[in-house]
Amino acid sequence: MKVLVIGGGGREHALVWKLKQSPRVEKIWCTPGNGGIAADAECVAIDAGDVAALVAFAEKMRPDLAIVGPELPLVNGIGDAFRERHWAIVGPSKQAAQLEGSKIFSKEFLQRHSIPTARTYGAFESASKAYTALHNVPFPVAVKADGLCAGKGVLVAQNFEKARDFIERVMEKSELGAGGKRILLEEGLEGDELSFIVVSDGNSYAPLVPTRDHKRVYDGNQGSNTGGMGAYSTDDLLPEALRKTIVSTIVQPTLAGLAADRIPYQGFLYIGLMLTNSGPKVLEFNCRLGDPETQAIVARMDFDLADVLQNVASGNLQTSKLRWKPGASACVVLASGGYPGRFESGKRIEGLAGAEQITGVKVLHAGTQGVSDEVVTSGGRVLGVTAAGPTLGAALGAAYAAAEKIHFEGMHYRKDIGRHFNSLKASGN
Numbered sequence: 001m002k003v004l005v006i007g008g009g010g011r012e013h014a015l016v017w018k019l020k021q022s023p024r025v026e027k028i029w030c031t032p033g034n035g036g037i038a039a040d041a042e043c044v045a046i047d048a049g050d051v052a053a054l055v056a057f058a059e060k061m062r063p064d065l066a067i068v069g070p071e072l073p074l075v076n077g078i079g080d081a082f083r084e085r086h087w088a089i090v091g092p093s094k095q096a097a098q099l100e101g102s103k104i105f106s107k108e109f110l111q112r113h114s115i116p117t118a119r120t121y122g123a124f125e126s127a128s129k130a131y132t133a134l135h136n137v138p139f140p141v142a143v144k145a146d147g148l149c150a151g152k153g154v155l156v157a158q159n160f161e162k163a164r165d166f167i168e169r170v171m172e173k174s175e176l177g178a179g180g181k182r183i184l185l186e187e188g189l190e191g192d193e194l195s196f197i198v199v200s201d202g203n204s205y206a207p208l209v210p211t212r213d214h215k216r217v218y219d220g221n222q223g224s225n226t227g228g229m230g231a232y233s234t235d236d237l238l239p240e241a242l243r244k245t246i247v248s249t250i251v252q253p254t255l256a257g258l259a260a261d262r263i264p265y266q267g268f269l270y271i272g273l274m275l276t277n278s279g280p281k282v283l284e285f286n287c288r289l290g291d292p293e294t295q296a297i298v299a300r301m302d303f304d305l306a307d308v309l310q311n312v313a314s315g316n317l318q319t320s321k322l323r324w325k326p327g328a329s330a331c332v333v334l335a336s337g338g339y340p341g342r343f344e345s346g347k348r349i350e351g352l353a354g355a356e357q358i359t360g361v362k363v364l365h366a367g368t369q370g371v372s373d374e375v376v377t378s379g380g381r382v383l384g385v386t387a388a389g390p391t392l393g394a395a396l397g398a399a400y401a402a403a404e405k406i407h408f409e410g411m412h413y414r415k416d417i418g419r420h421f422n423s424l425k426a427s428g429n
Helices: 010-020 051-061 071-075 078-084 103-112 127-134 160-172 240-260 293-298 305-313 392-403 419-427
Strands: 002-007 027-032 065-068 120-124 141-145 154-157 183-187 192-201 205-207 216-218 222-225 230-234 266-276 279-286 328-335 361-365 368-371 374-377 381-389
Touching: 002 010, 002 051, 010 027, 010 293, 010 305, 010 361, 010 381, 027 051, 051 078, 065 078, 065 305, 071 078, 103 120, 103 183, 103 279, 120 127, 127 160, 127 183, 141 160, 154 160, 160 183, 192 240, 192 293, 192 305, 205 240, 230 293, 230 392, 240 266, 240 279, 266 305, 293 328, 293 381, 328 392, 361 392, 381 392
Parallel strands: 002 027, 002 065
Antiparallel strands: 120 183, 141 154, 141 183, 192 205, 192 266, 216 222, 230 328, 266 279, 328 381, 361 381, 368 374
């Protein structure tokens, strides 16, 4: 098989790393890739959102399978473009990708199909109307930019001033670009978050192992939202009774709702959940794998990813093939100084070889590039130090031991990935 992976972050490096282990794969291209992916695949300088350029490349190279990592090419219609040409691709249509591309579209879908989610206080196209509405809503309130904002378009505001400031920055100052032209106000839910991801071939589906992300930049869930500062996976995250509830009240109604709306869905569907006292509720949909959840998920895969995804693309998912390593996994994101705000690039990264000498560790690259014989930073989230182990404590211990061996100027990372879960277990909850 010749495989094209679209994207250039930590999620894509995780996919490339696992695909390379398949005896069926002889060639991997990654567009645009990064400094770490370059060691495992041929990186091609094509912007992931440029559908026309990706089609032209595939026309020339004829990959047997394409796998879409990030959201932008999906929203831009890469799935439709490939399927129109009868090329195998893992990723939903442009219409289906609106579940992620528009928070308002997603909310209307959830309400139409009676899927548990937060109460809505309104959608607004002007800042002034949103400010007026804030006077009449209870706090905390979730303020959501409608469009794609790289994981930074949501704020759960505890008071009027913080909500107003966020709306001003998003709608009037356009800090998040076109994604902030409209906003949604909804109930601020309380509880623990859970990432429940399934893969579908358009007919049947299979769940992946459960994961939990850490969105805030600082320990204790303080500071601004980011694209994700770390994730972990353990089966203990999902007791059987909770799994059945999620499947029956959320997953199956979502897939049935898509079918009823005549929106075929093929690819990964990420369901971001809040586990509230009144049951699990949908926070958001993503139409692709999460980042950094993918890093933790891939570390637990005990199957041939290329084989399974080729089946997905051909409409022949065989759920029995998805087998998982017992135990746990964790990913700790090392970020540039200043992230998620402004940051400098081009900082030399040291200690990568030493980090990967620790048993069970794989350092997955996100914002890196190769310059001469060095690897330097080129993004906000730079590396995802990923480890698997027999327990969550062992996986976290290995990941943090590896993180301590790596250094670049301004580097920062959360020291409490997985700590909340360990605290819950210790208390018996």
